[in-house]
Amino acid sequence: MPIATEQGNTAEKKNPAVIEVRQLGTRFGSHVVHADLDLDVRQGEIYAIVGGSGSGKSTLLREMIMLHRPDSGSIRILNTDILELAKAEAQALRQRWGVMFQHGGLFGTLNVRDNVGLPLREHTDLADEVIDELAAWKISLSGLAPEVGLQFPTELSGGMLKRASMARALALDPELLFLDEPTAGLDPAGASGIDALVRSLHELYQSTIVIITHDLDFLWQVTDRVAVLGEGKVVGVGAMAELVEMDHPVIRQYFDGPRGRAAQAQAQTESGEHHHIRG
Amino acid sequence: MLPMLSPADISQPQDGLFVLSGCWTVHTLAGADQKIAAIGNSEAVEVVIDGSQLATIDSLGVWLLQQQCKKIRTAGRSVRLLDWPVNSQKLLDIVENQIDIPVLRAAHRSFLEKIGRNAEAGWQGMFALLSFIGECVLALVRIGLRPNRWRWQQVFKYIEISGFDALPIVGLTAFLLGIVVAYQGADQLRLYGASIFVVDLVGYAMLREFSPLITAIIIAGRSGSAYAAQIGTMVITEEIDGMRTIGIEPVEFLVLPKIIALMVALPLLTVFADLTGVFGGMFMARSQLDISYHEFLARFGSKIGLSALLIGVGKAVVFAAIIAIVGCYQGFRTKGNADSVGRQTTRSVVQSIFIVIILDSGFSVIFSILGI
Numbered sequence A: 001m002p003i004a005t006e007q008g009n010t011a012e013k014k015n016p017a018v019i020e021v022r023q024l025g026t027r028f029g030s031h032v033v034h035a036d037l038d039l040d041v042r043q044g045e046i047y048a049i050v051g052g053s054g055s056g057k058s059t060l061l062r063e064m065i066m067l068h069r070p071d072s073g074s075i076r077i078l079n080t081d082i083l084e085l086a087k088a089e090a091q092a093l094r095q096r097w098g099v100m101f102q103h104g105g106l107f108g109t110l111n112v113r114d115n116v117g118l119p120l121r122e123h124t125d126l127a128d129e130v131i132d133e134l135a136a137w138k139i140s141l142s143g144l145a146p147e148v149g150l151q152f153p154t155e156l157s158g159g160m161l162k163r164a165s166m167a168r169a170l171a172l173d174p175e176l177l178f179l180d181e182p183t184a185g186l187d188p189a190g191a192s193g194i195d196a197l198v199r200s201l202h203e204l205y206q207s208t209i210v211i212i213t214h215d216l217d218f219l220w221q222v223t224d225r226v227a228v229l230g231e232g233k234v235v236g237v238g239a240m241a242e243l244v245e246m247d248h249p250v251i252r253q254y255f256d257g258p259r260g261r262a263a264q265a266q267a268q269t270e271s272g273e274h275h276h277i278r279g
Numbered sequence B: 001m002l003p004m005l006s007p008a009d010i011s012q013p014q015d016g017l018f019v020l021s022g023c024w025t026v027h028t029l030a031g032a033d034q035k036i037a038a039i040g041n042s043e044a045v046e047v048v049i050d051g052s053q054l055a056t057i058d059s060l061g062v063w064l065l066q067q068q069c070k071k072i073r074t075a076g077r078s079v080r081l082l083d084w085p086v087n088s089q090k091l092l093d094i095v096e097n098q099i100d101i102p103v104l105r106a107a108h109r110s111f112l113e114k115i116g117r118n119a120e121a122g123w124q125g126m127f128a129l130l131s132f133i134g135e136c137v138l139a140l141v142r143i144g145l146r147p148n149r150w151r152w153q154q155v156f157k158y159i160e161i162s163g164f165d166a167l168p169i170v171g172l173t174a175f176l177l178g179i180v181v182a183y184q185g186a187d188q189l190r191l192y193g194a195s196i197f198v199v200d201l202v203g204y205a206m207l208r209e210f211s212p213l214i215t216a217i218i219i220a221g222r223s224g225s226a227y228a229a230q231i232g233t234m235v236i237t238e239e240i241d242g243m244r245t246i247g248i249e250p251v252e253f254l255v256l257p258k259i260i261a262l263m264v265a266l267p268l269l270t271v272f273a274d275l276t277g278v279f280g281g282m283f284m285a286r287s288q289l290d291i292s293y294h295e296f297l298a299r300f301g302s303k304i305g306l307s308a309l310l311i312g313v314g315k316a317v318v319f320a321a322i323i324a325i326v327g328c329y330q331g332f333r334t335k336g337n338a339d340s341v342g343r344q345t346t347r348s349v350v351q352s353i354f355i356v357i358i359l360d361s362g363f364s365v366i367f368s369i370l371g372i
């Protein structure tokens, strides 16, 4: 993401919203997934969307990145109404965000470096060597060894695949980064590696990051604000410390399990050196 | 509303002082890399780069800039960054440290090595195909002894999909082929006043050669490819592995029903192709040579023996086994990604048609030796 020279560092409450979802409605046949869902993501924050399985998180993400059209409501992203866009404008907007898909979404026929370089090849006139160098750098930025650049997606482990997918999401320096379940299916060491990666990238790029996750540790360690989906709406939103105080049944159910308490205890002993809870 | 993106620009108010302005991002840097080269080419002892006029800069901009700085430093001169935005400092530092990142290249293979590797792969592929055939036969023997293990439902399903559903296309193709054969023969035969021999021509050509061959080719393209794609996709989604771990033999479950179904369906389709093909020839004989249907059928009945039909049908049984086995075999050879499914599917069709034609000419040789 281009760094605005007069910008403050991190998300403050006064920061403008980069994503505004209003009265969103989604339905598959008679099955209502979202009913009047409202949501705001502010510039520079790490925002997580959580909720039970089938609560419509992935669908919401797909709607925000223009892969699925909602039945009603409006979505504004980076000050653009994405439901009213002409094709060329939509293409231009897509280049301003990066998406890391749950299963990588990398092209199986290209090696990792060509995967990462592909957006640059498609959308810029840069020389091939520069693209290769930049791709190699983004791969190392994502915490992968240089040799991985020559490997193909099927040769990578789960954690490496997520990192490679992250490198590709970063290719065009997006202002907005969407991550779908970045730690799902990883061992604890791999998951905390991704925690650290997201934090360091956020510090470096100061981009807005929207994350879908089930990982309670991740929520405590990394996010600024969390929205809980349930009954087709956002039933609660706030920093983790605020959310655990709320008593909406969906939220209680989500955080009250033994794992929820363990993650909270863990986070409190670490006493938030690196994550900043805001009121 | 997209933000205003002013193009990246550089000015040099005095020797060795460069002032950057505008947006230095992926979207606005097009063509600016030429101007940036001026920084590295500067002769000044100390190059100063002023960032105070910058609107924004992203990692691409920083990368291109640090490349120039590196060039100056390696030439033994120095670079100073003046008045840069505070929040781009981290990016500047990281890129400066990592600018030397190695860009690895895949090992290059010589022409000779490629030939060798391909030959080796072809050789091993042949053995793999043979051992797959062996595996199928063993599985067939195994369940042949226990008829309750036959998956009849699957077999019937595949007879319907690969046989019944293919009736229109096979019938139409054979009909047209019958017309072509009769038409090509008609002129020559009329010349010799031997028009009635068109019956023998159409009868033998269709029943012995063309019907089984054209049916096999259509089915290889239609069903052999479908088998390869289905099994290939299942390999990628780990369904095959899943099947093995719960104790179901993929060969028994996926391959045998297909082989058995095709060995039933293809001979029947061939008979159908015989009918429509001969009808096509008969139709042409009447319109071109004035041979009535009655005349045609009378000669057909007396001249074309049952052996012609049986030879064609017998060949179809063998072709069916080849098509089903090669389709499934290529499916199982799929590795890794979606591209591989496409490649294996293509291979299944090419390979099975190739083998079918080789076998067909082999049969011709054998039959002529035996005098059938």
Ligand SMILES: Nc1ncnc2c1ncn2[C@@H]1O[C@H](COP(=O)(O)OP(=O)(O)O)[C@@H](O)[C@H]1O
Binding pocket: A028, A033, A051, A052, A053, A054, A055, A056, A057, A058, A059, A060
């Ligand atoms: N393409 C689709 N067709 C029909 N129903 C769908 C489709 N996509 C999602 N759904 C349904 O929408 C609901 C929400 O799905 P999803 O957004 O994937 O949930 P989550 O990601 O929160 O687990 C689920 O009940 C799912 O069955």
Ligand SMILES: [Mg+2]
Binding pocket: A057, A058, A059
């Ligand atoms: Mg989901």
